[in-house]
Amino acid sequence: MRLPDTLQYAVSALSRHRIRTVLILAAMSIGVASIVILTSLGQGAQRYVRGEFASLGTNLVIVFPGRKETTGGAPTMFIGETPRDLTLNDAQALKYHYAVRRVAPIFIGQAGVSYGGKEREVPILGSTTELLRVRHWRLSQGRFLPKGDINRATPVCVIGAKVKRELFGPENALGEWVRIGDRRFRVIGILASEGRSIGLDVQELAIIPAASAQMLFNTPSLFRILIEAKSRESVPAVISHVEQTIAERHQGEKDVTVITQDAVLATFDRILGALTMTVGGIAAISLVVAGILIMNIMLVSVSQRTAEIGLLKALGSPRKQITLLFLTEAFLLSAIGAVIGVAFGHAVSWLIGRAYPDLPLGAPLWAVVSSVVVAIGTGLLFAALPARRAARLDPVEALAHR
Amino acid sequence: MIELQQINRIFTVGDQQVHALDHVDLSIQSGEYLSIMGPSGSGKSTLLNIIGLLDRPTSGTYLLEQHNVTSMNDDTLAHTRRNKIGFVFQFFQLLPRLTALENVELPMVLEGIPPAERRQAATETLNTMGLGERLHHRPDQLSGGQRQRVAIARATIMKPAVILADEPTGNLDRHSGKDVIELLEQLNKTNMTLIIVTHDPEIGLRATRQIRMVDGRVMEDNHKR
Numbered sequence: 001m002r003l004p005d006t007l008q009y010a011v012s013a014l015s016r017h018r019i020r021t022v023l024i025l026a027a028m029s030i031g032v033a034s035i036v037i038l039t040s041l042g043q044g045a046q047r048y049v050r051g052e053f054a055s056l057g058t059n060l061v062i063v064f065p066g067r068k069e070t071t072g073g074a075p076t077m078f079i080g081e082t083p084r085d086l087t088l089n090d091a092q093a094l095k096y097h098y099a100v101r102r103v104a105p106i107f108i109g110q111a112g113v114s115y116g117g118k119e120r121e122v123p124i125l126g127s128t129t130e131l132l133r134v135r136h137w138r139l140s141q142g143r144f145l146p147k148g149d150i151n152r153a154t155p156v157c158v159i160g161a162k163v164k165r166e167l168f169g170p171e172n173a174l175g176e177w178v179r180i181g182d183r184r185f186r187v188i189g190i191l192a193s194e195g196r197s198i199g200l201d202v203q204e205l206a207i208i209p210a211a212s213a214q215m216l217f218n219t220p221s222l223f224r225i226l227i228e229a230k231s232r233e234s235v236p237a238v239i240s241h242v243e244q245t246i247a248e249r250h251q252g253e254k255d256v257t258v259i260t261q262d263a264v265l266a267t268f269d270r271i272l273g274a275l276t277m278t279v280g281g282i283a284a285i286s287l288v289v290a291g292i293l294i295m296n297i298m299l300v301s302v303s304q305r306t307a308e309i310g311l312l313k314a315l316g317s318p319r320k321q322i323t324l325l326f327l328t329e330a331f332l333l334s335a336i337g338a339v340i341g342v343a344f345g346h347a348v349s350w351l352i353g354r355a356y357p358d359l360p361l362g363a364p365l366w367a368v369v370s371s372v373v374v375a376i377g378t379g380l381l382f383a384a385l386p387a388r389r390a391a392r393l394d395p396v397e398a399l400a401h402r
Numbered sequence: 403m404i405e406l407q408q409i410n411r412i413f414t415v416g417d418q419q420v421h422a423l424d425h426v427d428l429s430i431q432s433g434e435y436l437s438i439m440g441p442s443g444s445g446k447s448t449l450l451n452i453i454g455l456l457d458r459p460t461s462g463t464y465l466l467e468q469h470n471v472t473s474m475n476d477d478t479l480a481h482t483r484r485n486k487i488g489f490v491f492q493f494f495q496l497l498p499r500l501t502a503l504e505n506v507e508l509p510m511v512l513e514g515i516p517p518a519e520r521r522q523a524a525t526e527t528l529n530t531m532g533l534g535e536r537l538h539h540r541p542d543q544l545s546g547g548q549r550q551r552v553a554i555a556r557a558t559i560m561k562p563a564v565i566l567a568d569e570p571t572g573n574l575d576r577h578s579g580k581d582v583i584e585l586l587e588q589l590n591k592t593n594m595t596l597i598i599v600t601h602d603p604e605i606g607l608r609a610t611r612q613i614r615m616v617d618g619r620v621m622e623d624n625h626k627r
Contacts, residue, residue, distance in 0.1 A: 001512050002511075009511070317480060319480075395456040396457050
C-alpha cells in the first residue's frame, strides 16, 4: 500500500466520525497548547528578570563592605560585621585600573525632604555624577550631580518624579531650595519616571553629592560601591583589582564582598529555568491523558469496524498493514492536534503578551518541539495496543460481525 | 488447481469439540463451476473459508496451484489472497464511506497500484457490469443488486484465479439474484474458477459440478456432462 493511500484511507476513516475526531483533536491540542503557554510564561518571566538586570547596568560589579562567609557554628552576631568601613577614598582608589570605566560610591539613608510646609520621608542616595550612567537612569528635567571634587559637599539634589509631584505639584521645581534633614539643597534635576530598577523605586528618591550625604548622615561608611567594567570580559580583572586594592588599603584584609551582576542573574536564570521546566512537565501530563483518550477511541473504533477489518483481510491485507492503518490514524490525530495546539498556544500567549506588554513572552523552541514529539509519541504508543488487536482479529469472525 | 487432502477443521465451543470439516478430500480444476450445498452447519462456509485462506485447517494439506498453503506465513497468505482469490459475500461488505469506484479500487490500493492505473481498471470493470452511471455513488445510494455487482467488480479487479461466493444471492430478490448469478457465470466463462456456496437448489443446480455436504463431509459430488 502506498503512503498517500494509507494517509487517505486514515483520513476517510477519521472523517466518518467527525465529532469524535474533533474531540480528540481538542484534547491533544489543549495539552500541547498548555505546554506552549506555560513555558512561554516561564520564558517571559526569565526574559523580564534578565531585562530588569540589564537596566540595572551591564558589566556591573558591586562591592559591599564586610566579608560574608558562612562560618560553621560561629555566633550569628559576628556574621556580616564590618571590621572596616568602606570609604569615599576607597572608592577613589578603585578608579585607577584599565578595566574600570566608572565608579559610583553610594551612601544611603532615610530623611525627610520638605518644601513649603510639605514633607516626604524618602530614601536619600549620596553619590557622584557617575551614578546616572552606571545605573542607566534618565532625567526628565535639569541635570544630574555635577562633576568635580568628590569631597566637596555641594548643596544640590536630584529628586524622583513622585517626590517632585508631591512637593511641587505642577509647579516648577528646578532651582528651588528644599530641606533634606537639617540642610538645604537646591533642586537641579528630576529623574524620569519610567526608570524603575530592582529594590529601589526611582520615583521616590532624592540624590545628593556623596560628601553632602556623608555629612548629613554623619558617617564615613559607604553602603556600596558600583563599578562598571569596560566589558563583560574584563569583569574578572575588575574583581581581582578590587580585592587587591582593598587589601592594600585595609592592612591586608580583603574585608569586602564583591558580587557581579552576572552571578545574581545566573541564579535567577537557574530558578526560573527550573520553574519553566516544571510547569512544562506538569502540562506534559495532559498529553498522556490525551494519549489514553486516543487509545480509548481506537479500541472503540476497532470494535466498531470489525467487519471492515475482516474485509481488508479478505482482500489481502497482511497484519502489519492493518497495524499501520490504525497507527496512521493515531498519528494523524496526535500530529494534527499538536499542530493546532502549537498554533493555539502561540495565539494565547500573543494575547497575554498584548495584555501585559512588560512580559516578553515567547515559548522556547525546545518546549514546542518536545511537546509535538511527546504528543505524537504518546499517540502512537497508546494506539499500539488497539492496532495490534485489530491486526490479530480472526478474519472469519470479523466478517461475521455486524 | 485446488487440492484438499484429509482436511479437518475442529472448533472448540465451550468444552465441546465441533468437527466442522471431517477428512475432506476435494480436487478442483482450473475454470470449474462448482456449487457447494448442504444444510446450515454442514461445514460448507468453513470449507469456503479454508479454500479462501481466511481460515486454517486443523490438520490436512491444502495445495493451491501446487503450493502448499498450510505452511505459509501471514504475509504470503495475504499476498496470495490478494492476487489469486476474489470474495463475494452475502452482505456485500462494501465500505459505506467509499464510492462504488473506490470500493472496487480497494484491492489495488492494498496492492500499491498507482492511482491512475487502478482508476482506469475499476472504471472499465464497472462499465462492463453496467454500472458506468453509478461510479461515484456510495453503497447506500445503490440497490441490492447493484451493490452486489460492485462487490463482484471488486472481487475480480485483481484478475483472481478463483472467485468464492458465499450465498451471493441470499440478500437479494429473485430478479437481481438471477442477474448476479448470470454475471458470475459470465466471469466463469473467462476461465475464472467459480465456487458458490448456497442453500438455494435452483442456483446450486446451475453449476456444472455440485457438491453436497452433511456434517462436515462431502456426501455427493455430481458432475454435469
